[in-house]
Amino acid sequence: MxxxxxxxxxxxxxxxxxxxxxxxxxxxxxxxxxxxxxxxxxxxxxxxxxxxxxxxxxxxxxxxxxxxxxxxxxxxxxxxxxxxxLPRHTSFVRGGVSRTSRGGLSNDGQGQVLAANVDVVFVAEPSMHATDFADLARIERLVALAWESGGTPVVLITKSDLFENGLDELLADVRTAAPGVDVHAVSSLLGDGVELVRSYLEGSRTAVVLGPSGAGKSTLVNALAGGEVMETQLVRAGDGRGRHTTVHRELIPLPGGGLVIDTPGIRRVGLFGMTDGVDLVFSDIDDLAKACRFGDCGHDEEPGCAVLAAVESGELPERRLLSWRKLQREAAWMATRTDARLRKEQQNKWKIIHKEMRRSGRNRP
CATH class of the missing domain: 2.40.50.140 (Nucleic acid-binding proteins)
Structure with a gap:
């Protein structure tokens, strides 16, 4: 072929x-x-x-x-x-995760590329996870990484056929968590919204689908492909969580044009190399901050803070401010880890060079 x-x-x-x-x-x-x-x-x-x-x-x-x-x-x-x-025009990178000596997980200051040369990042979040609604904090995190990748984020609230009441309110909450980002409800089983999703993949555009297990990522890929190209499983009974059917990332060319990358469910995704991603996700907070009394306001306890005033008045959800603080701290911490790793690698390189120089000097006649 x-x-x-x-x-x-x-x-x-x-x-x-x-x-x-x-x-x-x-x-x-x-x-x-x-x-x-x-x-x-x-x-x-x-x-x-x-x-x-x-x-x-x-x-x-x-x-x-x-x-x-x-x-x-x-x-x-x-x-x-x-x-x-070849040089990547976009890359979706998450903070690297390594095992600690005690068996736990830790950010190692390195990155892991999940997908490259992607034009669109579909953030798939199920409309209902057991008794919980969409995880807005996870959406904010993935959208921040999507903006940072250079691709265009699009949030898909999947399995909309399972959501009986309040779907419009849920979509409104998600739009608040991802300002400026397209948000759509999708039911892959019924076909609702699938053609709208396909419209983002005209020509040779490439998309990656990211989200937790049970979000219906593979079912969506199959709907876009018009047949079963990825194996799917039902969510587990009792907790509503999905099984990890997809165990590898795979690029699927679609019959009608475009390509899509299916991914395993993401349990943990750390920030990496953040420059503008977090700011874009929290553009509403940045807009409010322009009215703060102090230019370097940290939106914590400072007098004249317009962001805190917006929280108190109900204009800004407190959850959103807490999420902003968490991602800002993580991005700053990850930057220091990355800088420390790069310094350590540079020091090791110079040690090797100096060792070789000394050895060459001893061997010189």
Missing amino acids: TYDLSLLGWTGSLAAELPADTLPARVSRVDRGAADVIAADGQHQVKYSARVRRASAEDPVALPCVGDWAALRLLDEGRYELDAI
Whole structure:
């Protein structure tokens, strides 16, 4: 089977970045040390070159990920090797998570790319999780990361057919949590809203679907594809939570045009490299802050704080201010962790250089 790469998002600007004597391919799935790719002459499973492995060891963000455009080199034995990753125009990166010595989880100051070269980030939140409504704090977090990725966030309130009363009020609450972002109710089983979602994927645009287990991400992908391309399961009885059906990220070309990346349910997603993402999610607080008495107001206990006044009057939900504080603290803490890691890596590099210099000096006749 052959592919028209332009339908997968291949452009002239990407062609200008392609190394000599290589072929372009888009990464559709990754495994340890290998990737499934789609090239003009078909699909291939390729291993990483030594150069790619070295770059990934130094920085996990350099690891090939789903959605990447890769340069394939034909080896003498007749197989392809993934020789380079072309520059990403967008990348959805979450803070890296590592195991502590006590078995817990900790941010390690490194990032993990969940998807690359994505135009649209669908944040899927089920309209009903057991007896709880949509998790607004999770929506705020994912939308912040979506803005930071360079893609356009769109919030999808899924399983709307299960929500009996108050859907309009729920959508209004979500719009408050994600100002300036399109918010839609979707029922993949009934087909409600599916065509609206598809309209974001015209041509060769790529979307990634993110959200918790049980949000109906794979069901939505199947509805967009017009058939079962991803396995699905019912939520567990009793707690309403979903099972982790999707265990890997996968790029799916859609019959009507466009591509979508399905992802496993996200249990934990940390902020990484935040510049404007949090500010965009909380643009309402930024607007209120312009009326604060002090330019550096922290919206805590300062006199003349317009944000605190808005909370007291009911104009701004207190939950939203608490969420803003939490994400601001996390973004600042993650920045210090990243800076500390980079300093440590630089120190280690200089130690190796100095060690080699001393060794060369001892061996000099």
